[in-house]
Amino acid sequence: MCRLFHLCFDRKALSRRLSLVSCLVAFPVSGATLLLQDGVNGYAGTEDTTLNSGLPVFNYGGRPYVELTNGGSGVPTRILMRFDVSTLTGVYSTIDSITLRLYPTTVPGSAVNVQLYQPVEANGDWVEGTSSGFPVEPGTSSWNKKFQQTSTTGTDWTGGAGLGTTGYGALLAQTEISNTTTAWQPFDLTISDSFLATSLVNDWLTANNEGFLLRLSEEGNAGYYQTSFFDAETSSLNTGGPPDPEALRPTLIVNYTAAPEPGRFVLLMLGAMSLITLRRRGKAAFVCAHGVTDE
Ligand SMILES: [Ca+2]
Numbered sequence: 001m002c003r004l005f006h007l008c009f010d011r012k013a014l015s016r017r018l019s020l021v022s023c024l025v026a027f028p029v030s031g032a033t034l035l036l037q038d039g040v041n042g043y044a045g046t047e048d049t050t051l052n053s054g055l056p057v058f059n060y061g062g063r064p065y066v067e068l069t070n071g072g073s074g075v076p077t078r079i080l081m082r083f084d085v086s087t088l089t090g091v092y093s094t095i096d097s098i099t100l101r102l103y104p105t106t107v108p109g110s111a112v113n114v115q116l117y118q119p120v121e122a123n124g125d126w127v128e129g130t131s132s133g134f135p136v137e138p139g140t141s142s143w144n145k146k147f148q149q150t151s152t153t154g155t156d157w158t159g160g161a162g163l164g165t166t167g168y169g170a171l172l173a174q175t176e177i178s179n180t181t182t183a184w185q186p187f188d189l190t191i192s193d194s195f196l197a198t199s200l201v202n203d204w205l206t207a208n209n210e211g212f213l214l215r216l217s218e219e220g221n222a223g224y225y226q227t228s229f230f231d232a233e234t235s236s237l238n239t240g241g242p243p244d245p246e247a248l249r250p251t252l253i254v255n256y257t258a259a260p261e262p263g264r265f266v267l268l269m270l271g272a273m274s275l276i277t278l279r280r281r282g283k284a285a286f287v288c289a290h291g292v293t294d295e
Pocket residue numbers: 047048049060061062063128231232233
């Protein structure tokens with residue numbers, strides 16, 4: 001966005017105002033939004049799968065929906081999901097908020113919270129796989145193993161099966177879902193704390209991209225809760241019902257403040273200083289600088 005500026009100063013207050021100019025120039029002011037959804041603008045970087053404690057060596061990376069349940073008898077399912085946010089590298093100073101937008105295919109009979117967490121770094125290299133609910137796709141993630149190799153061997157999750165209770169960090173966001181939630185409509189989980197959101201993207205861009213872990217708040221509850229969401233594999237080929245199922249794939253909406261571009265601001269300051277120098281030579285009572293930025 002271009003901004004026209006024109007600044008005039010009383011020469012006697014010049015040194016004080018120059019400090020103000022420096023602050024204004026150095027302060028990033030552009031707000032921007034990145035939207036990531038498979039099939040939109042050439043993006044195809046979403047990975048998602050279900051971990052099923054009832055079928056603990058199965059992989060679900062290729063199934064066209066992901067599922068959360070408490071199982072009613074202590075056999076919960078959880079979801080892992082990550083987005084390729086590499087286009088954010090070097091372009092933000094802070095992440096202002098992150099919204100994970102999902103579209104339910106089914107909703108639970110009673111109210112329960114869908115909770116959002118970040119897996120720990122050691123679990124961040126989980127592998128989506130391509131199975132649609134079949135046992136042992138070697139090297140992919142299941143409930144029992146981060147990398148399931150055979151029905152009994154593989155690499156354990158840090159924190160225990162299904163990431164346990166310590167294989168992921170503190171709660172980032174939660175949203176209630178119930179039988180009053182409308183299927184096929186946006187269901188949002190929003191991280192509005194800028195510090196948390198910035199830390200999350202920083203972590204995603206460093207070493208493993210951990211993505212998200214989703215689980216229900218009542219996994220240990222004797223009642224039954226089940227909800228499913230369209231995922232990255234959702235398409236008109238495998239989903240009946242919605243007229244445009246590709247539009248219901250998981251979406252990440254990142255609001256961020258753009259980083260200043262140092263070279264541009266150096267030129268701006270040099271221009272301003274040149275004008276000020278010229279005006280000083282002319283012994284004018286006021287000194288002025290003007291120009292255009294394209295922040
Ligand atoms: Ca998938």
